[in-house]
Amino acid sequence: MMNTPAPRDATALAGDLAAGRTSAVALARAALDRIAATNGDWKIFITVAAESALAEAAASDARRAIGKALGPLDGIPIAIKDNIDVAGMPTTVGIAAYRDRLPARDAAVVARLRAAGAVILGKLNLHEGALGATTDNPAYGRCENPRVPGSTPGGSSGGSGAAVAGDLVTIALGTDTMGSVRIPAAYCGTWGLKPTKGLVGTSGLAYLSWTLDTIGPLANSAADLAIAIAIMAGVDSDDPRSVDAPPNWNPAPVATDLAGLVLGRPSVVDAVACEPEVRAAYDALLARAEQAGAIIRDVAIKGWDTGKARRAGLLISEAEAGSLIGHDLDTLGGGFSDGFRGFLNYGRKASGERIAAAYHALDRLGLAARQALDGVDALILPTAPQRAFAHGSPAPADQADFTALANIAGLPAVAFPLPGDKPNSAQLVGTAFAEGRLLGIAQALSETRDR
Amino acid sequence: MMNTPAPRDATALAGDLAAGRTSAVALARAALDRIAATNGDWKIFITVAAESALAEAAASDARRAIGKALGPLDGIPIAIKDNIDVAGMPTTVGIAAYRDRLPARDAAVVARLRAAGAVILGKLNLHEGALGATTDNPAYGRCENPRVPGSTPGGSSGGSGAAVAGDLVTIALGTDTMGSVRIPAAYCGTWGLKPTKGLVGTSGLAYLSWTLDTIGPLANSAADLAIAIAIMAGVDSDDPRSVDAPPNWNPAPVATDLAGLVLGRPSVVDAVACEPEVRAAYDALLARAEQAGAIIRDVAIKGWDTGKARRAGLLISEAEAGSLIGHDLDTLGGGFSDGFRGFLNYGRKASGERIAAAYHALDRLGLAARQALDGVDALILPTAPQRAFAHGSPAPADQADFTALANIAGLPAVAFPLPGDKPNSAQLVGTAFAEGRLLGIAQALSETRDR
Numbered sequence: 019m020m021n022t023p024a025p026r027d028a029t030a031l032a033g034d035l036a037a038g039r040t041s042a043v044a045l046a047r048a049a050l051d052r053i054a055a056t057n058g059d060w061k062i063f064i065t066v067a068a069e070s071a072l073a074e075a076a077a078s079d080a081r082r083a084i085g086k087a088l089g090p091l092d093g094i095p096i097a098i099k100d101n102i103d104v105a106g107m108p109t110t111v112g113i114a115a116y117r118d119r120l121p122a123r124d125a126a127v128v129a130r131l132r133a134a135g136a137v138i139l140g141k142l143n144l145h146e147g148a149l150g151a152t153t154d155n156p157a158y159g160r161c162e163n164p165r166v167p168g169s170t171p172g173g174s175s176g177g178s179g180a181a182v183a184g185d186l187v188t189i190a191l192g193t194d195t196m197g198s199v200r201i202p203a204a205y206c207g208t209w210g211l212k213p214t215k216g217l218v219g220t221s222g223l224a225y226l227s228w229t230l231d232t233i234g235p236l237a238n239s240a241a242d243l244a245i246a247i248a249i250m251a252g253v254d255s256d257d258p259r260s261v262d263a264p265p266n267w268n269p270a271p272v273a274t275d276l277a278g279l280v281l282g283r284p285s286v287v288d289a290v291a292c293e294p295e296v297r298a299a300y301d302a303l304l305a306r307a308e309q310a311g312a313i314i315r316d317v318a319i320k321g322w323d324t325g326k327a328r329r330a331g332l333l334i335s336e337a338e339a340g341s342l343i344g345h346d347l348d349t350l351g352g353g354f355s356d357g358f359r360g361f362l363n364y365g366r367k368a369s370g371e372r373i374a375a376a377y378h379a380l381d382r383l384g385l386a387a388r389q390a391l392d393g394v395d396a397l398i399l400p401t402a403p404q405r406a407f408a409h410g411s412p413a414p415a416d417q418a419d420f421t422a423l424a425n426i427a428g429l430p431a432v433a434f435p436l437p438g439d440k441p442n443s444a445q446l447v448g449t450a451f452a453e454g455r456l457l458g459i460a461q462a463l464s465e466t467r468d469r
Numbered sequence: 470m471m472n473t474p475a476p477r478d479a480t481a482l483a484g485d486l487a488a489g490r491t492s493a494v495a496l497a498r499a500a501l502d503r504i505a506a507t508n509g510d511w512k513i514f515i516t517v518a519a520e521s522a523l524a525e526a527a528a529s530d531a532r533r534a535i536g537k538a539l540g541p542l543d544g545i546p547i548a549i550k551d552n553i554d555v556a557g558m559p560t561t562v563g564i565a566a567y568r569d570r571l572p573a574r575d576a577a578v579v580a581r582l583r584a585a586g587a588v589i590l591g592k593l594n595l596h597e598g599a600l601g602a603t604t605d606n607p608a609y610g611r612c613e614n615p616r617v618p619g620s621t622p623g624g625s626s627g628g629s630g631a632a633v634a635g636d637l638v639t640i641a642l643g644t645d646t647m648g649s650v651r652i653p654a655a656y657c658g659t660w661g662l663k664p665t666k667g668l669v670g671t672s673g674l675a676y677l678s679w680t681l682d683t684i685g686p687l688a689n690s691a692a693d694l695a696i697a698i699a700i701m702a703g704v705d706s707d708d709p710r711s712v713d714a715p716p717n718w719n720p721a722p723v724a725t726d727l728a729g730l731v732l733g734r735p736s737v738v739d740a741v742a743c744e745p746e747v748r749a750a751y752d753a754l755l756a757r758a759e760q761a762g763a764i765i766r767d768v769a770i771k772g773w774d775t776g777k778a779r780r781a782g783l784l785i786s787e788a789e790a791g792s793l794i795g796h797d798l799d800t801l802g803g804g805f806s807d808g809f810r811g812f813l814n815y816g817r818k819a820s821g822e823r824i825a826a827a828y829h830a831l832d833r834l835g836l837a838a839r840q841a842l843d844g845v846d847a848l849i850l851p852t853a854p855q856r857a858f859a860h861g862s863p864a865p866a867d868q869a870d871f872t873a874l875a876n877i878a879g880l881p882a883v884a885f886p887l888p889g890d891k892p893n894s895a896q897l898v899g900t901a902f903a904e905g906r907l908l909g910i911a912q913a914l915s916e917t918r919d920r
Binding site: 228229255256257258259333334336337338340341342344365366367368369370371372373374375377378381382384385389 | 679680706707708709710784785787788789791792793795816817818819820821822823824825826828829832833835836840
């Protein structure tokens with residue numbers, strides 16, 4: 019089945035299914051074959067659920083045969099980061115100790131996707147505990163970057179980026195605490211969306227930080243991200259931070275003319291030392307945007323300090339995750355790496371004064387970031403300061419310095435690929451619930467060409 | 470001037486001003502005289518700003534004389550709890566160390582009231598640091614309860630309840646972290662409103678807990694609370710938790726027929742041992758409501774535990790306040806009571822794991838409380854388990870066990886007086902932004918009589 023071309027776009031697949039050019043079972047079989055052929059090397063999947071996936075695909079085909087197809091995701095194979103519960107599959111969170119931990123039911127977001135007919139192929143590798151961005155997982159393997167052999171796919175949703183980049187699925191779910199959807203999107207050359215805080219319910223997610231975590235899709239196009247997020251969004255009665263989207267919310271990419279559009283270039287861009295190729299690609303993108311009539315405006319984010327933001331976000335993540343699994347850390351012995359255990363114990367033992375100050379810092383930084391959007395259509399930044407780097411080389415401390423802003427501010431952000439041989443990426447951050455607007459701007463920017 | 474009758478209702482005062490039956494200067498003079506005559510005994514005001522108040526009153530009268538009166542609060546004397554900044558007056562927070570701390574400008578909510586023409590008489594006594602509910606303040610005096618001589622007015626906004634109950638002002642601002650507006654309203658026999666989280670901006674408030682604090686008015690009627698909150702509400706660009714009210718938000722009490730209304734009686738009511746007179750008055754209120762056609766429905770709040778809620782709210786308050794003024798605690802020596810210092814140092818030194826777990830508990834409890842409103846028009850509870858008690862007797866640990874729910878859930882709550890010789894009170898909790906609805910129900914309930 020490896021000779022079945024792997025389609026890269028769920029929108030196209032949905033068209034093929036609707037026209038009868040393929041079937042959900044054929045799509046699932048092709049994907050499962052490709053996973054089977056690659057996973058030994060690539061370590062992208064932790065769990066492959068061939069049997070249930072084929073059954074779901076057959077059910078989809080049966081629905082379609084009687085004219086009862088459920089919508090654009092019906093019959094489309096997808097995969098889920100392994101910190102999000104899927105009934106019948108372990109939720110390892112990338113942690114050895116949780117290898118056999120079976121959830122009682124689907125996470126809210128998985129239930130929504132399942133109800134829309136998506137076929138769930140399995141669970142994706144991630145950085146241990148979602149706390150880190152290389153996905154060189156000590157228990158579940160060194161996840162390969164299919165577009166940059168030998169390099170990290172980023173993380174913590176490394177398997178999600180790799181699964182899309184490796185043409186194993188067209189849509190994968192990731193989670194994003196400080197950048198964990200967008201960094202792998204950048205390193206793997208895919209699109210990634212971190213939605214507005216509260217838009218996608220998080221019950222059934224093994225939180226790293228309930229304050230910062232969001233669940234978002236990775237895919238190969240703005241259209242596919244929109245299809246996914248339209249189904250993922252919705253009130254989750256078991257998530258204290260779940261919110262109703264405005265009545266007119268619509269994530270479909272808004273057709274955008276760049277002429278007259280105002281893009282804010284935050285001062286943080288100059289405060290982080292980027293790999294030269296990242297900065298060059300970003301500057302070239304801004305130049306193309308200006309050629310197309312966009313206005314680039316320098317914007318300051320009052321009080322923003324990348325080190326302060328990073329430390330506060332990390333400390334809160336360590337304390338929150340530590341409070342949730344501290345008992346396991348103390349009792350399950352060797353099921354956690356020393357590094358991971360050390361991070362969480364640091365948060366657990368930090369003083370209440372420091373923890374409260376970190377929450378306060380996040381509040382103030384978030385407010386400043388939201389205010390930086392006054393008078394601009396979106397902020398535009400590189401996604402990560404560097405491109406994918408070789409597995410085994412030390413992880414830079416600044417991987418999330420451009421992405422954490424959207425988490426801290428609770429705002430939506432889209433990472434999208436830039437031209438070049440090796441994956442490179444830019445990022446747009448917009449106002450709350452502006453997913454459709456952001457996707458439209460990103461689409462327009464990604465279509466600009468040098469004149 | 471003490472022979473000028475002290476009007477108890479700002480709505481009536483506004484009518485008198487509009488009709489030319491009195492002037493803002495006359496009202497301010499009468500109030501200042503009454504304060505001067507009582508404050509030595511009552512210790513209700515920490516700062517009295519006679520000169521600026523009279524100037525503001527004269528300006529109000531001048532506006533009115535040329536037909537430019539600003540609205541229902543123009544020329545009405547009000548007073549502000551002394552943890553909210555008013556330019557030109559110290560913000561002591563009820564703490565000795567801060568006796569001379571002058572703020573640079575008005576708090577956002579004070580600026581709104583000032584812009585509406587309210588005349589600010591001064592700053593009101595409170596429990597030290599707003600952390601406690603007796604207002605027996607070691608630095609600024611034992612605040613008297615004008616309706617129950619020798620007893621506490623409650624707290625932490627004890628001065629606010631006492632100022633209204635003592636007919637010094639018709640509207641006073643308080644702050645409410647776990648019940649600090651509603652407890653003094655209950656003990657003093659006034660009305661008190663804790664608004665929806667984020668509705669009233671909190672910049673310029675000396676936070677006890679930025680997570681739980683809200684600013685709300687105390688007054689002698691639902692109508693007066695509505696007049697005050699209508700002006701107090703509004704986006705505050707320097708408050709990270711400020712939110713826009715829905716476009717149709719209106720706090721004016723909604724005329725309410727109790728017939729068919731569904732009032733939820735939360736299980737917490739039976740979980741707290743009340744003073745018999747409190748429980749009797751509450752039960753009698755429910756009986757009257759039923760006689761008027763209301764349906765009383767028992768509702769469970771999933772996982773609610775008064776001890777857990779109290780401990781989590783207290784720990785977060787101690788840690789948050791501790792993180793804000795920890796440096797002062799360490800360096801300003803004797804300017805804090807040992808008790809207050811001990812509470813904050815406890816929060817400062819608690820482990821990150823405990824602090825994060827407390828935040829998580831608040832999140833889960835808040836969700837459960839919001840869900841308890843499904844299918845009911847409001848929750849109805851006693852306001853406090855006890856009535857005002859003698860100054861000097863030990864403060865019960867359960868003072869906030871009925872009020873903390875609304876803070877933890879971010880919901881609006883109204884405390885209103887019940888019949889009886891000694892002040893007694895019930896409380897309604899409603900859905901977000903339902904201030905007008907709650908005030909209307911409270912008004913209707915307060916008009917029920919035994920048949």
